[in-house]
Amino acid sequence: NVTDKDIQNDQATTDDIVSYGMGLRAQRYSPLSAINKDTIEEIRPVWAFSLGGEKQRGQESQPMVKDGVMYVTGSYSRVWAINAMTGEELWQYEARLPDGIMPCCDVINRGVALYDNLVIFGTLDAKLVALDKDTGKTVWKKKVEDYKAGYSITAAPIIIDGMVITGNSGGEFGVVGKVYAFDAKTGKQIWVRPTVEGHMGYMWKEGKKTENGISGGAPGETWPADLWKTGGAATWLGGTYDADTGLLFFGTGNPSPWNSHLRPGDNYFSSSRLAINPKTGKIVWHFQTTPHDGWDFDGVNELISFDYQESGKTVKAAATADRNGFFYVLNREDGDFIRGFPFVDKLTWAKGLDKNGRPIYIEETRPGNPSLSDDGKKGAMVVARPAFLGGKNWMPMAYSPDTGLFYVPSNEWEMDIWNETTSYKKGAAYLGAGFTIKSVNEDYIGVLRAIDPKTGEEVWRYNNFAPLWGGVMTTGGGLVWTGNPEGYLMAFDDKTGEMVYKFQTGSGIVGSPVTWEMEGEQYVSVLSGWGGAVPLWGGEVAKRIKHLNQGGTVWTFKLPKRYEQVAKN
Numbered sequence: 013n014v015t016d017k018d019i020q021n022d023q024a025t026t027d028d029i030v031s032y033g034m035g036l037r038a039q040r041y042s043p044l045s046a047i048n049k050d051t052i053e054e055i056r057p058v059w060a061f062s063l064g065g066e067k068q069r070g071q072e073s074q075p076m077v078k079d080g081v082m083y084v085t086g087s088y089s090r091v092w093a094i095n096a097m098t099g100e101e102l103w104q105y106e107a108r109l110p111d112g113i114m115p116c117c118d119v120i121n122r123g124v125a126l127y128d129n130l131v132i133f134g135t136l137d138a139k140l141v142a143l144d145k146d147t148g149k150t151v152w153k154k155k156v157e158d159y160k161a162g163y164s165i166t167a168a169p170i171i172i173d174g175m176v177i178t179g180n181s182g183g184e185f186g187v188v189g190k191v192y193a194f195d196a197k198t199g200k201q202i203w204v205r206p207t208v209e210g211h212m213g214y215m216w217k218e219g220k221k222t223e224n225g226i227s228g229g230a231p232g233e234t235w236p237a238d239l240w241k242t243g244g245a246a247t248w249l250g251g252t253y254d255a256d257t258g259l260l261f262f263g264t265g266n267p268s269p270w271n272s273h274l275r276p277g278d279n280y281f282s283s284s285r286l287a288i289n290p291k292t293g294k295i296v297w298h299f300q301t302t303p304h305d306g307w308d309f310d311g312v313n314e315l316i317s318f319d320y321q322e323s324g325k326t327v328k329a330a331a332t333a334d335r336n337g338f339f340y341v342l343n344r345e346d347g348d349f350i351r352g353f354p355f356v357d358k359l360t361w362a363k364g365l366d367k368n369g370r371p372i373y374i375e376e377t378r379p380g381n382p383s384l385s386d387d388g389k390k391g392a393m394v395v396a397r398p399a400f401l402g403g404k405n406w407m408p409m410a411y412s413p414d415t416g417l418f419y420v421p422s423n424e425w426e427m428d429i430w431n432e433t434t435s436y437k438k439g440a441a442y443l444g445a446g447f448t449i450k451s452v453n454e455d456y457i458g459v460l461r462a463i464d465p466k467t468g469e470e471v472w473r474y475n476n477f478a479p480l481w482g483g484v485m486t487t488g489g490g491l492v493w494t495g496n497p498e499g500y501l502m503a504f505d506d507k508t509g510e511m512v513y514k515f516q517t518g519s520g521i522v523g524s525p526v527t528w529e530m531e532g533e534q535y536v537s538v539l540s541g542w543g544g545a546v547p548l549w550g551g552e553v554a555k556r557i558k559h560l561n562q563g564g565t566v567w568t569f570k571l572p573k574r575y576e577q578v579a580k581n
């Protein structure tokens with residue numbers, strides 16, 4: 013069974029993976045080093061497991077491993093337990109999804125949480141389901157939100173002190189973003205924290221409003237009229253946790269609707285990072301990356317805690333690479349802005365960041381106001397870079413304490429974007445905008461970047477033809493791992509960026525690789541199966557990789573046995 017202690021120690025313990033992010037800080041770093049720059053050429057697949065059926069797409073899951081069993085989710089709210097050594101199926105669970113689910117960006121799921129004897133995951137019809145880890149039978153099931161109003165769950169939940177904590181999806185349908193904490197063993201609600209000001213004056217406990225006036229001033233102050241009631245700021249990527257400060261970090265998505273002229277103001281707390289006290293659900297600090305967003309620059313991307321030395325002092329920092337193209341380093345104790353810099357080649361919408369980290373907008377490049385146009389329906393189109401799918405999207409970056417660098421999966425692209433009139437209707441798209449994504453370079457869109465958070469320097473980069481959409485991992489073996497839509501699992505030298513390994517998995521990779529050890533041997537696993545937002549919304553960009561549309565396979569690699577002997581001698 014999985015304990016709180018196992019989860020808190022996940023990054024340091026190499027024989028299991030019991031948290032999304034390979035440690036609650038989500039550094040995605042493992043100290044394992046048997047597979048390294050010298051040995052990697054020798055690794056080979058030991059098993060491949062097919063997720064089967066017709067539902068072969070969008071495999072964004074990060075595998076978990078405990079006591080020799082791997083737990084993975086697949087598209088369409090499915091879960092498997094697999095013998096981690098042999099790839100044999102132990103059980104399979106498939107949620108019965110109703111017609112009318114509305115995930116914006118494919119039928120994806122990013123992984124399970126493990127706690128006690130339970131495997132807990134969120135479904136596309138906005139439920140949390142807890143399964144018995146040995147049998148796959150349902151232990152508890154909880155309706156989190158109404159899928160008919162556009163809610164879904166795609167995040168991998170995390171566990172803190174016996175609570176299962178998750179977020180919601182639905183920012184394209186005018187939902188209200190919230191962070192939820194439930195008793196992991198029973199599914200009983202502990203607290204719910206809405207992330208839109210206006211809802212902020214309250215907190216829900218057991219279905220009742222219990223608390224006034226926290227963390228946001230007057231209800232609706234940064235929103236006009238009652239637009240906050242359907243204000244978005246979905247918490248769709250889930251969170252990270254830092255035991256050192258005792259803070260839970262969640263990002264929030266775009267404000268709804270996309271058309272910014274309909275909602276003058278900063279629109280708290282959309283496109284922000286929030287630090288939350290996990291005991292109470294109270295917001296401790298907030299940092300808004302894109303106030304009054306007009307480009308769909310969701311602020312959900314993971315905030316990763318790390319320490320560094322400066323002038324002989326330890327700085328308790330946290331970093332995030334935003335959809336909007338800026339990389340931010342914050343003081344994780346109070347949310348103060350330390351520094352920020354663009355991590356993409358070019359930005360069109362801002363000149364830079366001011367001393368508080370607020371973007372200095374170039375107002376002419378904001379998509380136009382329909383009410384000022386000839387027909388009153390369509391505002392002036394602008395070309396914006398990055399495109400709304402972001403300088404970086406949900407796919408997690410990694411941090412190596414060995415090099416002090418972040419390894420960021422990013423993309424170079426732009427979009428034509430225009431605004432339209434719109435009004436809220438339950439369960440209908442609520443954008444008030446149209447767009448076309450375009451590439452900007454003939455030979456690449458994706459860029460894997462090694463970034464120095466102290467200087468903003470790009471230490472190395474690897475350009476990839478198709479957009480990068482898979483997670484990154486780094487190891488004590490000096491390797492940076494990721495996958496690409498062309499189907500390759502790849503490993504790079506963490507210092508030089510030299511590609512030292514690639515393997516064709518048969519479909520595009522949008523999953524996140526993991527590594528662990530069993531009986532003295534190091535294993536690496538990744539899901540393959542192209543999908544997610546790019547094939548749905550990428551237009552001509554998506555066509556670049558059409559031949560790898562479908563897939564659903566878990567691949568597992570290790571070194572041949574003889575290396576174990578070498579290590580022993």
Ligand SMILES: O=C(O)c1cc(C(=O)O)c2c(n1)C(=O)C(=O)c1cc(C(=O)O)[nH]c1-2
Pocket residue numbers: 072116117118120165166167180181182183184246247248265266310400401405406543544545546
């Ligand atoms: O606002 C939201 O609720 C929401 C949810 C999701 C999601 O749950 O996957 C995505 C997005 N927005 C989004 O903007 C986006 O670009 C995106 C990409 C992906 C993906 O898995 O490839 N999901 C989502």
